Amino acid sequence: MKRRDFFKQASLASTALFLPKFVSGFNLIDSAVATGKKLVIIQLSGGNDGLNTVVPFRNDIYYKKRTSLAQQKSNLIEITDEIGFHESLIAHSNLYNNGELCVINNVGYPNPNRSHFRATDIWHTGSDANEYLQSGWIGRYLDVTKSKSLDALEVDDSLSLLLKGELTDGIATKNPQLFFRTTHDPYFKNVVSHYDDAHLSEHNLGYLYKTMVTATSSAKYIYETSKTYTTKTSYPKNEFSNQLKQVAQFINSGLQTKVYYTSLGGFDTHANQINKQKRLLKIYDGAMAAFIKDLKAQDTFKDTLVLTFSEFGRRVQQNAANGTDHGTANQVFLIGNQLKKQGFYNPMADLSNLDNNGDLKYDVDFREIYTSVLNNWLEVDAKKVLSKSFTGLNIV
């Protein structure tokens, strides 16, 4: 028996000891899926300027509309004859060259919303622009697959809409040790252990106790499993790198969790964009480089797909403060070594055909990407999760 398997079994046994009877039939761990595919979702929060991230350096309109912000060819990492990556995206250009990156350009949806909150909700829920859903697409993935809370983890202290289902919610934790300590306070242990199942069943009180047991036993499982792995990869010293390091630790320790979510914020660059975006993309790219190296060292990269999005792109025309305002469509990055489509999935946005606001008109609906990821990577019927039918793209 491997060390980490031993721990898993041991922790299960000790958890079961103090479980009340009514939850003992409730299996926390699905041993069958422990080696399955992993999805890591990253949000560049605040609205990353996609046009300065993947740059059409031969496009005159681009230079005309971005008089002080346009990236010069000499500053870019040249990818094709017409397209360059932002100078910070060193790891991404290597991934591109290795066939481990797929760039989907101009992703959006009809009647785009330009509020951070609303646009984030739309991306998290997979709704139409005029539809208000109360659950996220990952949360509904948990529902449809009858998965457990710990099958979707957010590396943060509170849970985003993305991971909230109709029946099951994912779990948020930034620090498994802390989470474990909080949930294993002697008082809770006592409360849980003194419980019997006389009047529970479907009653709200039963629901509360079940949720409490889910939290305590998940915290224990996450902590005890993840501490069996210590990375040898060195990560840059910043919070976002720590979060990806945490995700790598979860994956490499063999945690059963299937979906991870984390975000990097600060992309709302209304003023003095150049330096801010450069620094942020460097943090994003550097963390990703270490993360992938870490996964490759443990041979877990082959089972991992990374999806990076931002709630919207930014206006084509720059503003007077050397920044950009909220826009619409943007690129999505997919990273993995099982990609069916490598490099660019589709051409860059047409800058000569903008909407009334001077924003991009999208080419690919973001839910086409969700559909492919659900159907082909997570192997669940996307229609059941999204409640709408999309054909999907041939990308994974």
Add this chain to the structure above:
Amino acid sequence: MTLQEIVHLYNRVGFGISPSKAKELQSQSRAKIVAQLFEASRNPAPLEIDLSELRTTLRGVKMKERKKIRALFKESAKKIHELNKTWLYKLSDTEQLLVEKMTLFWANHFVCDDKNIVHFQQYQNTLRKHALGNFKDFVIAISKEATMMKYLNTRQNKKQKPNENFARELMELFTLGRDRYSEKDIKEAARAFTGWNHDLMGNFLLHRRRHDYGEKTFLGKTGNFNGEDIIEIILQQKQCAQFVCEKIYRYFVNDQLNATHVNEMITVFYKEYDIGKLMRFVLTSDWFYDTKNIGTKIKSPIEFLIGMHRVVPMQFEKERELIYLQKLLGQHLLFPPNVAGWKGGRSWINPNTMMLRLRLPSVLLAKGEIALDEKGEFEDDFQRFNNKRNRQRKLHVTADWKVFLSNHVNNTAQELQETLIVSPLNRGTKEYLEKLAGQDLPQYCIQLMSLPEYQLC
């Protein structure tokens, strides 16, 4: 009334009751206690913060003065947080329980948000004014609020180019519920609300040139209807009474509807639409006090926080922490998630919020520690967003145990438990609590509040 019935009533129309107050009420009849609740709520005190300075600047400002307007917006956004705090403290010491609880209910029915504090404060008090009044007057008044007209785009609704947003939500969310009308009805109703607008200070005005005075056919009726006529026609549908009664039943009585009870409510409510009369009927009916309705509702985060605060008053030194706390628990007053409001019930509870709720009494009242890093705001710059550390921290809260002790000087642990916990206690937990009952009362109080049972009311 029995002690349990009194506690139940006060949990539902307020935020709990102290053992001594409950004991004092025990000799009185149900009708009398309910009558007193109504009497106390007769002239609702407005929710107000000082806006005199902002109002003066607002009157003087011209649309061209962009810088001034931007500064005004910033100031206004800050004031919304002040209004949030003032509302929370109002809930913790108000005697006007019923009208304040109704206001919370209506704020999650006529859902809005607004960055303009002058408009938003006025909106909050329109909710109070009509909370126990006539539902028709209420719908008309709320539809004419600047906050509502902005939130649902009534302002952009012109004869030349109608905007259907308000007409749709009026029917779907405020009065009839989904699929009780056709798309054609929405279009016709939208025409009747064309030209509705407001001035800078938030007063209603009608742009005659933008209003469509033509004939409309709506829900089977034809005429030159205006907005008020449309609301009148909607309220003639019994479905409207049903929709509102069901929502009130779910909020005040039980997540699970009982058709017989709801039908009794509809008989009282339709056609007068007197909200006060409806509530009096609910609160004096026998079924409201059925054991299956007691201790079965999951407290909203606000009910949970205010409930604790009313037992042990807390002072938050840092406004920001009070805001995080509301966000982490999932209900930040004045900042609803979307036009449909908070879903309530079980959706309040997930593994994270559950653990937070169980930890919170010791964090707030006994200086316990908690991992409470705030999610970054979109507008935050990178430094603030990323300056989050993985550690426990203490909140800057002072709990006033003196008030608790003087309020409970004659109470036993058992009496405290009977007012704090109404959900049936399981045998194992009961035995466990008996072992703890020898502790001092503050300690015991914290432990009661840390039970899953305390999450129910």
